[in-house]
Amino acid sequence: MSLEKTPAETCVLVTGGAGFIGSHTVVELLEGGYQVVIVDDLSNASEKVLGRIAQIVGAEAAERLSFIRADVADRDALETVFETFAIDRVIHFAGFKAVGESVSKPIEYYSNNLGNTLVLVDVMRAYGCKDIVFSSSATVYGDPDALPLTELSPKKMATNPYGWTKWMIEQILSDLVVADPAWNVVLLRYFNPIGAHGSGLIGEDPKGIPNNLLPYVAQVAVGKRDCVHVFGNDYDTPDGTGVRDYIHVVDLAAGHVAALAWMNGRTGCEIFNLGTGTGTSVLEIVKAFSAACGRELPYVIEARRPGDVTANWADCTKAHELMGWTAKRGIAEMCRDSWNWQSHNPDGYED
Numbered sequence: 001m002s003l004e005k006t007p008a009e010t011c012v013l014v015t016g017g018a019g020f021i022g023s024h025t026v027v028e029l030l031e032g033g034y035q036v037v038i039v040d041d042l043s044n045a046s047e048k049v050l051g052r053i054a055q056i057v058g059a060e061a062a063e064r065l066s067f068i069r070a071d072v073a074d075r076d077a078l079e080t081v082f083e084t085f086a087i088d089r090v091i092h093f094a095g096f097k098a099v100g101e102s103v104s105k106p107i108e109y110y111s112n113n114l115g116n117t118l119v120l121v122d123v124m125r126a127y128g129c130k131d132i133v134f135s136s137s138a139t140v141y142g143d144p145d146a147l148p149l150t151e152l153s154p155k156k157m158a159t160n161p162y163g164w165t166k167w168m169i170e171q172i173l174s175d176l177v178v179a180d181p182a183w184n185v186v187l188l189r190y191f192n193p194i195g196a197h198g199s200g201l202i203g204e205d206p207k208g209i210p211n212n213l214l215p216y217v218a219q220v221a222v223g224k225r226d227c228v229h230v231f232g233n234d235y236d237t238p239d240g241t242g243v244r245d246y247i248h249v250v251d252l253a254a255g256h257v258a259a260l261a262w263m264n265g266r267t268g269c270e271i272f273n274l275g276t277g278t279g280t281s282v283l284e285i286v287k288a289f290s291a292a293c294g295r296e297l298p299y300v301i302e303a304r305r306p307g308d309v310t311a312n313w314a315d316c317t318k319a320h321e322l323m324g325w326t327a328k329r330g331i332a333e334m335c336r337d338s339w340n341w342q343s344h345n346p347d348g349y350e351d
């Protein structure tokens with residue numbers, strides 16, 4: 001049973017807390033007064049994030065942060081975490097997230113993403129912690145029949161193993177609530193998180209060639225890549241390019257803090273979309289980023305990317321009405337902050 005607690009009394013385990021969305025969420029949690037334990041194996045994150053987080057929140061708040069380097073699937077390590085800290089709630093980010101790679105490595109993706117979640121919830125249950133926020137994705141809506149997408153829009157077939165892991169973990173967590181009503185599950189379906197912390201100290205640091213649009217555009221802006229490749233201009237959208245609901249990562253992080261406050265003392269399973277409610281095309285992004293960095297970014301039109309949907313954007317009324325959360329930052333601010341991060345850290349967290 002979830003006990004009602006103040007943030008100061010609440011210890012939050014953040015799996016994958018050194019990653020892009022995780023690190024921004026940890027900042028918001030510390031600034032919101034929570035105690036935070038990050039468990040991250042640093043397989044796709046840098047330890048430097050921890051120092052940057054401390055720099056942003058200040059020494060006093062940073063004292064409420066602990067870091068354990070471990071794989072969430074390592075049951076012994078996770079049990080030690082629950083022995084050491086009185087964990088009240090969990091925000092589960094840890095997982096592989098590259099769509100293309102998931103197609104070529106399905107075993108690794110299913111084994112890692114599903115495996116670590118099963119170990120996590122089993123250990124949580126053993127320690128009487130049944131409150132979990134899961135990092136899901138708008139990918140579960142597949143190719144939408146109607147826009148905007150509400151939480152009642154149907155889940156569709158995923159187009160890749162990464163998408164299926166999000167789909168299946170949602171199912172696993174909602175089954176827990178059916179089996180034991182003491183569980184308290186919040187599924188957050190993110191639209192397209194971009195941008196970076198306003199300080200420019202933390203941001204997205206993809207390894208190799210970025211798969212997602214924004215980090216790619218940012219690398220073109222900083223001169224690491226020649227030009228943006230626009231995947232298709234023959235979609236049924238105003239300018240023919242794909243439309244997405246881009247959300248500032250700091251707004252998204254604030255959505256997790258809102259979810260923790262909302263779930264306080266509750267049980268059950270609830271789903272929330274986290275987006276802005278506005279669709280933006282690929283060409284509009286290139287234009288907005290060009291304005292942010294002060295130079296026209298070159299682009300070429302290419303064939304559509306297999307598996308891409310034409311357009312999606314969220315209806316976030318539910319998150320607003322129930323949790324009092326709404327995204328505040330627009331595309332210009334997202335591009336400005338992304339550029340600030342990229343231009344000050346052209347190689348991410350690498351020296």
Ligand code: UD1
Pocket residue numbers: 099137138139163192193211212213214216228229230231232241242243244282305307308309
């Ligand atoms: C992708 C994943 C989604 C995942 C999300 C995580 C697919 C099909 N979907 O979303 O499951 O949750 O990342 O962030 O991969 N684009 C270009 N050029 C590029 C890159 C992208 O034109 O170099 C276009 C795409 O065609 C799309 C838009 O930009 O229209 C956004 O693409 P991307 O950033 O990869 O996100 P999604 O595909 O929406």
